[in-house]
Amino acid sequence: MILAAATLAVLVALLLGVIRALRGPTVFDRVLAANAIGTGAIMLLALIGFLTGRPEFLDIGILYALLNIIGTLAVLKFFRYGDLSHPGGEEPGDA
Template identity: 75%
Template structure:
């Protein structure tokens, strides 16, 4: 059962990589990269249960936190053009 789940996650991961490479906009690519991170977390969890080592879930939780922080940082950079921007005023277009 876990082997089937791992195969399905790998197929979805391949589709997300294709979307990241072919996405027409930056936001499509960013969504695909975030999905790749989520699939990696799922693969860690499934691999941990396949090998009988559930402590891989701790690594998955840490990777999820890094994924969220990285996504926020990249979207802030695309929005304001600088990570040091306080976010108080709108950028002049």
């Protein structure tokens, strides 16, 4: 019962995230919304795993978390340096 309620809550959170991603005036709002939706997807995965009695889904949730980090890192690196192959480490102004 509490799992179903939590699933509903996560769905509402996903809805809010999607609204922010669609309306967000700046790109950073969208990046943040993407991150939140990725986290929501992980929680939904875990909750559905427990709802159907298969907690092994948690391993796949870990994989989702890693992917979420990769996507956000790529977006942020693109924003800072304008190039994904930039080695990083210094300010973009004096490079």
